[in-house]
Amino acid sequence: MTSTPELGPVAYHRGEFTDARAAQLPLTTQGLHYGTGVFEGIRAHLLDSGDLAVFRLGDHLDRLLAGARLLRVDTGATRDQLTDVVVELLRRNGFAADVYLRPLAYKLGLLPGTRPGVGLTGVSDALSIVVSKLGDYQPPQGIRCLISSWRRPARSAVPVRAKITGGYVNNALALDEARCSGYDDAILLDDRGLVAEATTANVFAVRDGVLVTPPATGDRLPGITRDTVLTLAADLGIDRVESELDSADLLQADELFLTGTGCGVSPVVEIAGRPVGTGRPGPVGAALRETYDQTIRGRRPDTRGWLTTVALAEALR
Known part of the structure; x- marks a missing residue:
């Protein structure tokens, strides 16, 4: 069981792939001061083939984009473009393990002429995505x-x-x-x-x-x-x-x-x-837990298109 996430070396930050530990934000970041940001938690699991499968990526990105619209955050990318970013980010990090993705869309800084205060207009926007190696962290015994x-x-x-x-x-x-x-x-x-x-x-x-x-x-x-x-x-x-x-x-x-x-x-x-x-x-929860685990790891037929497979063979060194 993995309890402490291991941050991947590569992040997607404000339009480019960069060193995750070197990425910075100004102290005046509006999302930090006022909580004006939206995020998602997305899982990718290691398949028996050695590739990764991101679970229900499209649904997570749809929810992220809907939340961003609510806060007037322009992510600068469509769902398909964000899908490509996530796949490339996983390839660049090359984790042959279960991972956790955290996209964050947020308000960045006041635009020229904007008065200070809690607002959603007159503020620039940003998007960052990090990936961490993270296995099961809840004990199976409950x-x-x-x-x-x-x-x-x-x-x-x-x-x-x-x-x-x-x-x-x-x-x-x-x-x-x-x-x-x-x-x-x-x-x-x-x-x-x-x-x-x-x-x-x-x-x-x-x-x-x-x-x-x-x-x-x-x-x-x-x-x-x-x-x-x-x-x-x-x-x-x-x-x-x-x-x-x-x-x-x-x-x-x-x-x-x-x-x-x-x-x-x-x-x-x-x-x-x-x-x-x-x-x-109990038996009902145990049956659902086992079926869920088989589903996210591609051990059941993916008839609903829930899995986005990321080939890691070329990324691993």
């Missing part, structure tokens, strides 16, 4: 979660369908609370007291063999991995329903697990100091 005292902001306050950098202070506070209390992660409720999401993942429960997850219309990011798991559940014939959950539903569930680009399908074996079900990963 994690322990706290129900956070921090609430998820309403989508009327902060857009939830984009990964806006400034909004993640909420996630950081909740995760800090959980870890300081001896837990691995936190599950946040919304202002109605209903389950929103974990700090960087969506929440699934299993009750009487039925898979339940909150609907995508609430105060939560409708994750790409969430959508993947719902699709795979249908393939496996698992009954599933999108329905709101509250704290009691979590405490009474037979199984709980989280889904996200970073954590994949991660079983939760304890919630708020109580064991979930038997206190071990």
Whole structure:
């Protein structure tokens, strides 16, 4: 298990490939001061062939570009051009291992004549992408979660369908609370007291063999991995329903697990100091975890075009 990301030597920064450790930004960068940026977390996994497969790259780039439009950030590239950049970046770094990609589109500096302040117009834009070597970092035996005292902001306050950098202070506070209390992660409720999401993942429960997850219309990011798991559940014939959950539903569930680009399908074996079900990963979550792993590693037929293959043979030395 890899817990500490190893940064790749090459980054894509403001229109060119460059030394990742030499890339710099001015101290006046607007995205740093005001959280006016959007990002994505994208995974690529090592295939049995020795190549890499980026999982659902197009969907991630679509979400990045949609979030950038929301913040009036011009990335200077189309989805197809960004796809080419990602593929070339992976080739140049040449990691023959599971990796994590982090594209970041953000507000850079005030244009001449623009008055200082929190604004989205009159500010230049930038795009940077880094890649890190990163394997599984959640233990397969399951994690322990706290129900956070921090609430998820309403989508009327902060857009939830984009990964806006400034909004993640909420996630950081909740995760800090959980870890300081001896837990691995936190599950946040919304202002109605209903389950929103974990700090960087969506929440699934299993009750009487039925898979339940909150609907995508609430105060939560409708994750790409969430959508993947719902699709795979249908393939496996698992009954599933999108329905709101509250704290009691979590405490009474037979199984709980989280889904996200970073954590994949991660079983939760304890919630708020109580064991979930038997206190071990359950059969439904285990089946979905195995099927998900086979899917992202190309060991199942890619009938949905989810994988973008990157040949590494020429890049490796």
